[in-house]
Amino acid sequence: MTDTAIDVPSGKPAAIPTPQPGDPRLARLSLNQATVKRWTLAEAVAGCQRAGIPAIGPWREPVADMGLAAAARLLRNSGLRVSSYCRAGFLTGPDRKAALDDNRRAIDEAAELGAPCLVMVVGGLPDGDRDLAGARARVVDGLAELVPYALERGVRLGLEPLHPMFCADRAVLSTLGQALDIAENFPSAAVGVVVDSYHVWWDPQVYEQIARAGERIAIYQACDWVLPIPADALLGRGMVGDGYADVGGLRRAVDAAGYTGDIEVEIFNADVWEADGDAVIATVARRHVQYVI
Amino acid sequence: MTDTAIDVPSGKPAAIPTPQPGDPRLARLSLNQATVKRWTLAEAVAGCQRAGIPAIGPWREPVADMGLAAAARLLRNSGLRVSSYCRAGFLTGPDRKAALDDNRRAIDEAAELGAPCLVMVVGGLPDGDRDLAGARARVVDGLAELVPYALERGVRLGLEPLHPMFCADRAVLSTLGQALDIAENFPSAAVGVVVDSYHVWWDPQVYEQIARAGERIAIYQACDWVLPIPADALLGRGMVGDGYADVGGLRRAVDAAGYTGDIEVEIFNADVWEADGDAVIATVARRHVQYVI
Numbered sequence: 001m002t003d004t005a006i007d008v009p010s011g012k013p014a015a016i017p018t019p020q021p022g023d024p025r026l027a028r029l030s031l032n033q034a035t036v037k038r039w040t041l042a043e044a045v046a047g048c049q050r051a052g053i054p055a056i057g058p059w060r061e062p063v064a065d066m067g068l069a070a071a072a073r074l075l076r077n078s079g080l081r082v083s084s085y086c087r088a089g090f091l092t093g094p095d096r097k098a099a100l101d102d103n104r105r106a107i108d109e110a111a112e113l114g115a116p117c118l119v120m121v122v123g124g125l126p127d128g129d130r131d132l133a134g135a136r137a138r139v140v141d142g143l144a145e146l147v148p149y150a151l152e153r154g155v156r157l158g159l160e161p162l163h164p165m166f167c168a169d170r171a172v173l174s175t176l177g178q179a180l181d182i183a184e185n186f187p188s189a190a191v192g193v194v195v196d197s198y199h200v201w202w203d204p205q206v207y208e209q210i211a212r213a214g215e216r217i218a219i220y221q222a223c224d225w226v227l228p229i230p231a232d233a234l235l236g237r238g239m240v241g242d243g244y245a246d247v248g249g250l251r252r253a254v255d256a257a258g259y260t261g262d263i264e265v266e267i268f269n270a271d272v273w274e275a276d277g278d279a280v281i282a283t284v285a286r287r288h289v290q291y292v293i
Numbered sequence: 294m295t296d297t298a299i300d301v302p303s304g305k306p307a308a309i310p311t312p313q314p315g316d317p318r319l320a321r322l323s324l325n326q327a328t329v330k331r332w333t334l335a336e337a338v339a340g341c342q343r344a345g346i347p348a349i350g351p352w353r354e355p356v357a358d359m360g361l362a363a364a365a366r367l368l369r370n371s372g373l374r375v376s377s378y379c380r381a382g383f384l385t386g387p388d389r390k391a392a393l394d395d396n397r398r399a400i401d402e403a404a405e406l407g408a409p410c411l412v413m414v415v416g417g418l419p420d421g422d423r424d425l426a427g428a429r430a431r432v433v434d435g436l437a438e439l440v441p442y443a444l445e446r447g448v449r450l451g452l453e454p455l456h457p458m459f460c461a462d463r464a465v466l467s468t469l470g471q472a473l474d475i476a477e478n479f480p481s482a483a484v485g486v487v488v489d490s491y492h493v494w495w496d497p498q499v500y501e502q503i504a505r506a507g508e509r510i511a512i513y514q515a516c517d518w519v520l521p522i523p524a525d526a527l528l529g530r531g532m533v534g535d536g537y538a539d540v541g542g543l544r545r546a547v548d549a550a551g552y553t554g555d556i557e558v559e560i561f562n563a564d565v566w567e568a569d570g571d572a573v574i575a576t577v578a579r580r581h582v583q584y585v586i
Contacts, residue, residue: 168518168536202467204470230524233522
């Protein structure tokens with residue numbers, strides 16, 4: 001990979017040289033596929049290989065586009081680790097059976113892909129519903145149904161607390177403490193938690209909850225909080241280093257809690273998605289060295 | 294006031310008749326002046342009087358526009374209660390002395406206006422700063438400076454936790470529990486907390502923290518969480534009943550904790566601001582009866 005020396009999406013000159021394949025500082029870096037959303041799974045795998053990124057977190061849609069068996073074969077032969085699989089959940093809606101069936105399919109896919117963890121975005125409040133406690137109870141109830149299946153398949157469910165900005169429409173799970181309160185009802189092998197710096201950085205309890213989480217930490221995701229929040233609030237995630245989240249401090253905290261796994265960069269951002277994928281990955285790698293490890 | 298029978302800003306027919314002046318169901322309702330932002334203080338006072346709203350929460354800018362002494366006279370002669378005074382705070386920036394001086398002026402103004410509570414929005418992270426713990430420490434430090442002055446003037450500082458969406462730019466105080474952890478360092482007469490349904494509705498700990506708050510609750514503000522979040526995230530607040538927050542449930546919780554004060558409706562919303570002030574107040578009154586009391 002050539003060093004573009006230009007950061008994405010800021011367009012500013014890179015602060016440090018791009019680490020090259022084989023650089024030990026990249027050893028724990030993983031590219032969540034959503035960061036290079038326009039790429040197919042094959043393109044994302046090839047991009048990681050070119051850049052020396054040793055792990056990838058695939059998403060269900062591009063896996064389906066390729067076909068599950070072919071995707072599993074590609075990943076097995078790629079030399080890349082699979083850090084997580086995104087995503088399932090959405091357990092709060094009215095059609096419980098359809099949701100559980102879809103989650104079981106996602107568990108099967110994760111098992112086939114060799115993903116250690118299936119990321120769970122639990123779902124928001126149905127329209128017109130103000131019963132948050134009820135929605136949260138449905139999450140616990142749905143998980144109880146899925147846990148035996150997940151254990152059988154050897155897939156860990158990773159409960160992801162989302163920023164409270166998404167409580168109404170995406171996840172009634174808003175803090176790491178709340179995720180742990182739920183996870184602790186189940187075996188650690190079956191239910192862990194996802195720590196995503198973008199979602200948890202603001203939480204006054206986050207450091208004590210990370211310490212509490214310990215071996216429950218299924219994956220650490222890195223992403224920055226940037227302003228302004230865009231028209232589509234889902235796409236407001238920034239390249240690490242461009243915003244306010246202490247992504248490195250949170251990484252040190254998860255490590256201190258015993259986490260030794262991948263550091264997966266997941267950025268939903270229209271400007272990042274418009275950019276050249278190799279330039280995105282090069283920026284991700286530089287920022288990882290500069291701000292995270 | 295005539296019943297417009299049209300809700301603001303939805304434009305839909307009103308679900309119930311507008312409660313008329315003297316209706317006991319309006320006894321605890323207060324209009325935060327920001328809800329009718331285009332009105333002067335004199336216009337807002339007159340609007341409340343026409344609608345039979347017995348209390349008002351003025352803002353500093355319109356008070357300054359009128360002149361403090363004239364505003365105090367207007368409010369004293371209006372027959373309205375002053376429920377709170379908005380707002381001071383912003384204690385996290387680099388110029389500590391200027392911030393403290395401005396807060397002392399706001400305390401003086403609140404005392405002159407007879408406001409029982411000065412709402413404190415504590416401030417966000419300075420640009421380029423990722424040290425949340427440091428910013429939070431500056432809030433505690435600033436409060437310690439202000440508390441003797443507030444006690445002397447008989448004004449209670451109301452710490453307002455803002456939705457975590459505003460942690461970077463407006464308030465590093467994000468949860469009621471965190472606000473209480475800070476408030477409890479000071480006498481209850483000097484430092485209370487603001488419970489605003491818009492900011493706290495998502496919090497999995499909010500009901501236990503309201504119970505804990507007890508007499509620390511300085512003011513309950515009512516506002517709904519609506520989607521989508523607009524381009525200016527500050528203006529995404531909805532008319533009570535239009536969104537996802539259980540504004541009535543939270544009102545019952547603050548009452549159960551011992552709160553008997555005003556229920557102040559504060560809505561930052563461009564569409565509400567564009568509408569006729571009397572129509573806004575009529576909608577506020579109807580929604581108060583329908584969803585809050």
